[in-house]
Amino acid sequence: TAALMWPEPAATGPGRNDPGVRLSEVAETLAAAPSAAAAMRSLAGWLDGLDTTGRWALLKLATGGLRVGVSAGLAKAAFAAWAKLDPEAVEEVWHGLEPPYDALFAWATGTGPRPDPRGLPHFRPFMLATPAELADLAPLDPADFSAEWKWDGIRAQMVAAGGEIRLYARSGDEIGRSFPDLLDAWPFGEAAVDGELVVMGPDGQPAPFAELQKRINRRTVGPGLLKSLPAHLRLYDLLAKGGVDLRPHPFAERRGALEALVAAHPSPRFDLSPLVAFSSWAELDRLRADPPAATIEG
Known part of the structure; x- marks a missing residue:
């Protein structure tokens, strides 16, 4: 008008x-x-x-009202394809930049260096689960692997750097606005963690996904929801600590560092996703088929 x-x-x-x-x-x-x-x-x-x-x-x-039906993920993928860059490399620097993205385009056109996200609470692309049949695992030694439960929430990454804390969904979208109670409870200093975002029920256990959906995508969260459905991050991995990227390190080493971090900074909003003990693929398959809680997906 x-x-x-x-x-x-x-x-x-x-x-x-x-x-x-x-x-x-x-x-x-x-x-x-x-x-x-x-x-x-x-x-x-x-x-x-x-x-x-x-x-x-x-x-x-x-006014921020432009709606053209293009997701942020599609925009990043299109930019990476246009610039002939690795999409994960683009994803890693994207969140540390501001419009009009001069540094990003300079990198893409070869007129500037790759933007350096260090010191910023930037997103790190996830390693996502890959479906496998029991027969696919037969050539592998179970002793070389670890297993964890898949909780009935959403995969999330929480990052603190440069005096700022951000919460990302697996897509790389920032979702901290819907979970201010989790941002306020961050206890780990400068770090980046990977985990499952859930809300806790009255019994202190993860509530069904339908309860989490009541908080997802909310611009503001009222006191009632903050009290009845408190946000919680069940931790899988430690991706960075004190400005050091830990992803090149073996998982067992990162897991040990994560356990030490959680022990040093206990919080009711953050805990470890326990490792599942197993000695054979058949045993792991039986455990997966009969998990100990209804809010475990696999």
């Missing part, structure tokens, strides 16, 4: 937009605006140089 009602300057018409209005200028100016009034003055100047379609696009971008 505002795009249609804005007075049409004489110098513009359909398709005649001011070539001086650049997306990077809009993003940088609005981000640096000292007040809402200053932002509105800049916005008014840009609107004067655009036709109806241009004004509509500008207002959508400026």
Whole structure:
């Protein structure tokens, strides 16, 4: 409506937009605006140089209301394909950057170095589970492997660095807004952990996934939900500590470091996902078929 009602300057018409209005200028100016009034003055100047379609696009971008049906994951994949970069390498630096992503495009075009995410609470791509049949495991030695339960929640990664704490879903989307109680309870200093995000029931055990869904994607969480469905992270792995990337280290070493970290900083919001003892693939298969709790998926 505002795009249609804005007075049409004489110098513009359909398709005649001011070539001086650049997306990077809009993003940088609005981000640096000292007040809402200053932002509105800049916005008014840009609107004067655009036709109806241009004004509509500008207002959508400026208000965060642009909806084009493209997920963040698809945008990252498209960028990686265009730039001929490893999608995981793009994912790892993406969250440490701000619009208009000058450093990202400089890296993609070979005019700048790879952005350095160190010191930032950036996302680290997950190693996801791969389905396997019992026969697929036969050539492997069970002694070389560890097993853990898959809890009825969502895979999540929690990262603290640079004085900031973030909670990511497996997609790389930041979801901390829906779980402020977990952010407030973070006890581990500068670190990155991998775990299963659940909500706890009255019995102190993970509640069914349907209960977790009551908190997912909420912009604000009321006191009632915070009290009745407290967020909890059941930990699988320690990805980084004190600015050191631990992913190149063996899992057994990372697990030992995670156990020591949890023991040194006990919290009712964080605990270890216990390892499942087994001596053969057949035994593991029997355990998987009959888990000890209803909120275990496998």
